Amino acid sequence: MSTPAGPPQRVRVTSSRRGGIAPSARPIAHDLDEQTELGGLYLRGLMRAQLRLGVLVLGTGVVAIGGLPLLMLLVPSTTTLAFWGIPFPWLALGVAVYPVVALLARWYVRASERIEAEFSDVVGRS
Numbered sequence: 001m002s003t004p005a006g007p008p009q010r011v012r013v014t015s016s017r018r019g020g021i022a023p024s025a026r027p028i029a030h031d032l033d034e035q036t037e038l039g040g041l042y043l044r045g046l047m048r049a050q051l052r053l054g055v056l057v058l059g060t061g062v063v064a065i066g067g068l069p070l071l072m073l074l075v076p077s078t079t080t081l082a083f084w085g086i087p088f089p090w091l092a093l094g095v096a097v098y099p100v101v102a103l104l105a106r107w108y109v110r111a112s113e114r115i116e117a118e119f120s121d122v123v124g125r126s
Contacts, residue, residue, distance in 0.1 A: 057108045
């Protein structure tokens with residue numbers, strides 16, 4: 001019989017534990033419960049996505065509702081305009097604002113639930 005040409009391959013032993021869970025096989029929920037650095041990273045990502053959504057909805061609301069006084073300032077005839085005897089500023093601020101706010105709120109809730117569902121899928125998948 002012949003022997004191999006070179007020295008035997010080296011094996012690096014990093015832990016004497018056997019049967020432990022490999023770090024990649026550990027569920028993300030464990031990292032969240034243990035408040036590890038990886039769990040904190042996932043939570044920061046979730047909070048960043050929620051903050052981005054909140055700022056987007058707030059900015060949209062400010063532009064949509066805050067644009068009414070700007071419209072009245074730039075187009076002075078809108079302050080004297082009336083529909084069915086009701087002045088336009090009253091209609092705009094008293095009637096049109098509420099559907100806009102309701103639509104923004106609905107959009108925010110749906111998008112927030114979508115973000116949380118995606119996060120739950122990622123946490124539950126691991």
